[in-house]
Amino acid sequence: MSDVPIPVKPKSRLRIALDSDLYYTFRRSPVAMVSAAVVLLLVLSAVFAPLIAPTNPFNPASLNLMNGFTAPMTPNAFTGETFLLGTDDQGRDVFSTILYGMRISLFVGVAAVFFAMVLGITLGLISGYVGGWTGTIIMRTADVQLTFPSILVAMLIFGIAKGVTPVEYRDQMAIWVLILAIGLSDWVQFARVVRGATLVEKNKEYVQAARLIGRTPGAIMLRHILPNVLSPVLVIATISLALAIIAEATLSFLGVGAPPTQPSLGTLIRIGQGFLFSGEWWILLFPAVTLLALALSVNLLGDWLRDALNPRLR
Amino acid sequence: MALVRVKNLSRVFDVSKPWLNRMIERRSKAFLTAVSEVDFDVEPRSTYALVGESGSGKSTIGKMLVGLLKATSGVVEIQGVDLASETDAAKIDAIRSDIQMIFQDPYASLNPRWRVKDIIAEPVASRGGNTEGLAEKLLEQVGLAVQDAGKFPHEFSGGQRQRICIARALASEPNLIVCDEPTSALDVSVQAQVLNLMSDLKDDFGLTYVLISHDLTVVRHMADRIGVLYLGRLVEEATPDDLFETPKHPYTQMLLAAAPQMDGFGREVQPPEGEIPDPINPPSGCAFHPRCPIAQDICKQKRPEMRNLKGIRVACHMTE
Numbered sequence: 001m002s003d004v005p006i007p008v009k010p011k012s013r014l015r016i017a018l019d020s021d022l023y024y025t026f027r028r029s030p031v032a033m034v035s036a037a038v039v040l041l042l043v044l045s046a047v048f049a050p051l052i053a054p055t056n057p058f059n060p061a062s063l064n065l066m067n068g069f070t071a072p073m074t075p076n077a078f079t080g081e082t083f084l085l086g087t088d089d090q091g092r093d094v095f096s097t098i099l100y101g102m103r104i105s106l107f108v109g110v111a112a113v114f115f116a117m118v119l120g121i122t123l124g125l126i127s128g129y130v131g132g133w134t135g136t137i138i139m140r141t142a143d144v145q146l147t148f149p150s151i152l153v154a155m156l157i158f159g160i161a162k163g164v165t166p167v168e169y170r171d172q173m174a175i176w177v178l179i180l181a182i183g184l185s186d187w188v189q190f191a192r193v194v195r196g197a198t199l200v201e202k203n204k205e206y207v208q209a210a211r212l213i214g215r216t217p218g219a220i221m222l223r224h225i226l227p228n229v230l231s232p233v234l235v236i237a238t239i240s241l242a243l244a245i246i247a248e249a250t251l252s253f254l255g256v257g258a259p260p261t262q263p264s265l266g267t268l269i270r271i272g273q274g275f276l277f278s279g280e281w282w283i284l285l286f287p288a289v290t291l292l293a294l295a296l297s298v299n300l301l302g303d304w305l306r307d308a309l310n311p312r313l314r
Numbered sequence: 315m316a317l318v319r320v321k322n323l324s325r326v327f328d329v330s331k332p333w334l335n336r337m338i339e340r341r342s343k344a345f346l347t348a349v350s351e352v353d354f355d356v357e358p359r360s361t362y363a364l365v366g367e368s369g370s371g372k373s374t375i376g377k378m379l380v381g382l383l384k385a386t387s388g389v390v391e392i393q394g395v396d397l398a399s400e401t402d403a404a405k406i407d408a409i410r411s412d413i414q415m416i417f418q419d420p421y422a423s424l425n426p427r428w429r430v431k432d433i434i435a436e437p438v439a440s441r442g443g444n445t446e447g448l449a450e451k452l453l454e455q456v457g458l459a460v461q462d463a464g465k466f467p468h469e470f471s472g473g474q475r476q477r478i479c480i481a482r483a484l485a486s487e488p489n490l491i492v493c494d495e496p497t498s499a500l501d502v503s504v505q506a507q508v509l510n511l512m513s514d515l516k517d518d519f520g521l522t523y524v525l526i527s528h529d530l531t532v533v534r535h536m537a538d539r540i541g542v543l544y545l546g547r548l549v550e551e552a553t554p555d556d557l558f559e560t561p562k563h564p565y566t567q568m569l570l571a572a573a574p575q576m577d578g579f580g581r582e583v584q585p586p587e588g589e590i591p592d593p594i595n596p597p598s599g600c601a602f603h604p605r606c607p608i609a610q611d612i613c614k615q616k617r618p619e620m621r622n623l624k625g626i627r628v629a630c631h632m633t634e
Contacts, residue, residue, distance in 0.1 A: 205419055209415065
């Protein structure tokens, strides 16, 4: 036997990703591929809304009240302009409002889930690793919060925050308050899952090995345990994203969410439902279908991810 | 001077039910004595083995030696420093880097998300030491390839993983390595390789091992001194030759009689009588008396002291 080392070419990150089990199951699941394509399309069109949208619906100068209530793909009776998905009562192009509305919806959804995730992971790690009274207090708080419907918790937080902010900042702050409200109503499931996984990991010997060389609890939680509890978190985050988008839409529909100056999909639906019985169906239908497509495809993607990351379901 | 000095070491676990259940069922608190008044010294550059059945407290002692568990009473002194009561941070840190541990399950003792080089270098990196080329050097010393440094633990077999664990244990240049059943999760063929590697490294690095095992053949092969544990108590301590040739304590005799032997074909094996008692309610006096063939009245009343009979330490009223 010779001692000449065999040169091993390190794999590129792309190669590792393409060789992974996850990519393999992804390619074998038509549902996952279609929903990923839908999500990608919607997210990209939201991100590039200013480039794609024919008009800026929030610029009053570009609006012409004469264009109000134009049906989809029909020339307006007064101005002769045509709109792909029609216009609403103020002559705003529905297609453009959907693109801009989706930006708000996605931003609020992603930010709220991120906030819930950071909060939930932190509290879950602490309650699982430290345990004792600290852990008990955190988890009992979570249990109490779980007994209330999350939309109720979100409305409560939204109401309090709105009462605290001065009137002149309310519209600006509305989006951030919405993120806070949805995030705070959603951290519990992250905390529970992370706590459960932490309880399993902390008794493994690699954690003891780190403890005996004198690593601090913070370093052990962050560097050792966190990477090993992340995959269930990823699944919950995806499914929560769909739920957060719907929660935001619900709050906005109820009139306690995004203000009409920054309409999200939910606000658009609320505006549209006023015209449903007077025949202008497109003002309601198109935002609603967009919301449905967005929430459904994110949810399906989350379902697929949950199955793909669970080896027992293969 | 002894490297490790264990004095009167005890560990009691609170295994009570939650407060509410106790109130409803009117039960008192329950305590499990895992280790009870154990004394022993480990000389530098020697291998001290702790043997005993499951539940005899060997792993608990191991964890107290390295500071993963606090002792309920008694002290563990390593180079004269007691980690539990020492307040000088510099001294604690120096002792910490002097102690390492090799665990039983090589599949759980390496963080699956870390590369091998980061795992091996962690004891040094966490103290801000220079880790340049350290992992590669240690991998070669434990018989693995330099290229393995960039791989993840799942790419290795059990024996290779145990070698990685040994490399990690060596990284901070320790004096003492506590090995908690280092080979019990491995194939027999791999066990010998790992044990031989451990013996070689002991000579190369001047290491001291505390070897925790239930495998008598491993212990006989490796140890310079053997302590036999029963129900958390040290019942006998001797050199391998003395212990295997002339076991003094009746429990040691029973343990040796039950062990499988190569020349034992057709031999009628005397199975050990009875079972290890409940450590929550240990027997009075000598803990072994319910199973002991030579027990007398005194054994039920008085716990035997550790006596030194010409280098053999034994805790039994009946042996001379």
